[in-house]
Amino acid sequence: MYGNLIEQKPSPPRGDGQHLLVVVDDPRETELLATTLGLAGYRVGTAGSGAEGMARVAQHRFDLVVWDAGLPNAEALARGRRMAPADRPPLLFLATCDSLQTLVPELGPERADYVTKPLRIAEVLVRVQVLLGDSRPSRRTDVPCYGDLLLDDAACRARRGPRPLDLTPAEYRLLRHLLANAEHVLSKEQICRYVWGDFRGDQAIEKLVSRLRRKVDQEEPALIHTRRGFGYWLGCADR
Template identity: 60%
Template sequence: MYGSVSEKPEKPAPARGGGQHILVVDDETRIAELLATTLELAGYRVGTAATGGEALDRVGRERPDLVILDVMLPDMDGFTVCRRLVAADEDHPPVLFLTARDSLDSLVTGLGIGGNDYVTKPFRIAEVLARVQAQLRTRSRRREEPSPRYADLVLDDTTRQARRGQRTLALTPGEFRLLRYLLVNAGQVLSKEQIGEHLWLAEHRRYGDNAIEKLVSRLRHKVDGAGPALIHTRRGFGYWLGRLAQI
């Protein structure tokens, strides 16, 4: 009697990284070292931080491709760190939260302010690697999309530069984020409330309408200073970018 030996199919090998830079933020040394070692073996470059303040500093200096962020940190919670990352840079790295199972309800807040995904503690290394790979793929696809543009106004999300015709515009980070918001919503009137929420999230009321008016004024001077106006005011409603014939 002939037969074949039944063998369990081999599990596919986990996808390996291509040298992308990941920042692990966790004040528990054992967890931080476990993640750092595992990710390095999987082909990533890894840095670690034990506090929210250190994480914000390292993201600003090193611009990692992804942040693995514990919700509970000694100086500030992970949601505050995430909120500040989003407010500081439109092209902020994706955030993968680490959280205890009994804190899942709070993840609604974290994902709503700019977090991308989460893993619960205790976690399985395979799950962490899979979620890291998924977030990096999404980020890579987004960066391959054409840069936003309107008429002779072009923004380069990779270099964080803007150009109007042959002129390079010297924009601050806040001006760049505002211009990008107006550009991707070209032809649509955006209220001060909408602009404030986009720029500063839940803290926008602390800045007030005056801060938005000054920011728009500075941006308009740089964008429209030597060409047909593209940034306009719709009194009582807000601001919009486009040609006057549109509205």
């Protein structure tokens, strides 16, 4: 039944001793990230350059890498051409808005994500937790869903019936937010702050919603709707 929303209770962003590598050339950002992630329960190593980061990834096995997208080798690391698929750690890029155009094509919904600068530590912790989710299957008790729309938060994958949805990280976050608030209208500002952490112009959110709608609503009934002048909502329109 489309009104039956099964929602998992969010757990606090807390690590289980996973080994993270922070590759940032700003000593203040490095200290902030290393200290915060350490206090959150992760083991943290650091590198101050792209070359040092690539060397450490090649020499040691990390559960996740936090990488400043402004450093060299960001795109090569995202493609993972220098290592076997099983050895590629999940990647969280720290990006400026200007760098997203070149970075986003390298990202996929499964193994890489980004946060924009200036950093919001709460967002960093949440993105890290999501990317590491598939290493903690015992914590997944329920699957967020609405009708035949299913989300797998551990792998950051979505499915409409038998059809997998090829979503970008921003599209996945938008769909997750709409699903978590199913049958409730969300304003553009609410959506922007969840997806990007700050407010963007109307055109940015309209384009994002349009791309997501084309991927989700290839089957009937349509699930993503516009309430003109108010925002967007997910649900069955004829309920």
